[in-house]
Amino acid sequence: MEHVPVLLDAIMEMLQPAPGRTVIDATFGRGGHTRAFLERGARVIALDVDPDAQAEAEKLSREAGSDRFRFVRKNFGQLAEIVAEEGSVDGLLLDLGLSSPQLDRAERGFSFQQSGPLDMRMDPAQGESAADVVNRLPEPELRQLLRDGGEDRDPGKIARAIVRARPLRTTEDLAQAVIRATKAPRPGSKHPATRTFLAVRRAVNREGEMLDQALAAVPKALKPGGRLAVLTYQSLEDRVVKNWIRDHAEEEKRQPGMAFGQPNPARWVKSLGEAVPSEAEISANPRARSARLRGAERIAS
C-alpha cells in the first residue's frame, strides 16, 4: 500500500511552507508531506534512517533540484548536529511511527498480520533486531520493556511466555507466544499482540530516547516564530509531546516570584493546539485512525 500523508492540510496550515522558508521533515517516509512543502515553494531538509526512504528521496531530489531539497540519512535523534550544520529553520515536522510500506513488507518484520523475520529495525543495518532483543533479555527486563514501551496489561505473563518460546525467529513466533499467554485474536477487536509488538519495536529503535533527543534540540532548531508539528499514533508518545509543550509553553498567569513583564526563559513556545483526522480522512485512510497532531511556535524574542 502507498503511504498516504496524514493530516496534510492541518500540517500545511501549522507550518506555513512558502518561498523563502525552510522546513525540516524529520521523518521523510515516502515524502508525502515533503512533496506538499516543496509544492508550496519551501526549501526542505529531510531525514530518515530507512534505506527505502532514501531511495525515494533520491528520485525526488532529481525532480526538485538540490537547492530546494536535501535528504540526509540520519536519525532525528541527531537533530542538534543537523541544525548545527544547516542553521535554524521555519518549520519542523515529526511524523512518528511507521510508513505503510514498512508495515506492509513482511520481510521488515513489523507486522503480526504477516509472517516475516522478527526484525523491526527502521534501519536494518543498525543495532539489534527484535529477535535479538526478545531472545537475549532476562525475563524481568523483558517484563519492564513490555510495561514501559507498550503499556501491556499483563507484561509478566507475556514475558514468561516469550522466555518459554525461545528461540523466537519470526513475527508469528512472537504473536503466538502472546496469544498463548493471553487470548486468541477475535475479528473486529484489537489483536492481542498489538501492544507487545509496539513495545518491542520502540525498544529496538530506541524510539523514546530519540524523541527526547529531538525535542531537546527544538530550541536551537527553530528560528523565532518558527513552528513545530508532531504527529503521534499512540498515547504514550502523544503524552510525551503534550507534556513537552505544556512544560515549555508560556503561561497565562505569571509565575510566583517573577517580576512583572519579565519573560520566563524556560517558557519559550506558544501552543498551537491539536488536531485529529476527520471521519472522512479515516475512512479514506484507516491508518490515520489513531493520529493526533500537536503544534507549538517559538515565541519571537
Ligand SMILES: C[S@@+](CC[C@H](N)C(=O)[O-])C[C@H]1O[C@@H](n2cnc3c(N)ncnc32)[C@H](O)[C@@H]1O
Ligand atoms: C509515518 S512515516 C512518515 C511518513 C511521511 N510523513 C510521508 O508522508 O510519507 C515515519 C518515518 O519516519 C522514519 N523514522 C522513524 N524514526 C526515525 C528516527 N528516529 N530518525 C529518522 N527517521 C525515523 C521511519 O523510517 C518512517 O519512514
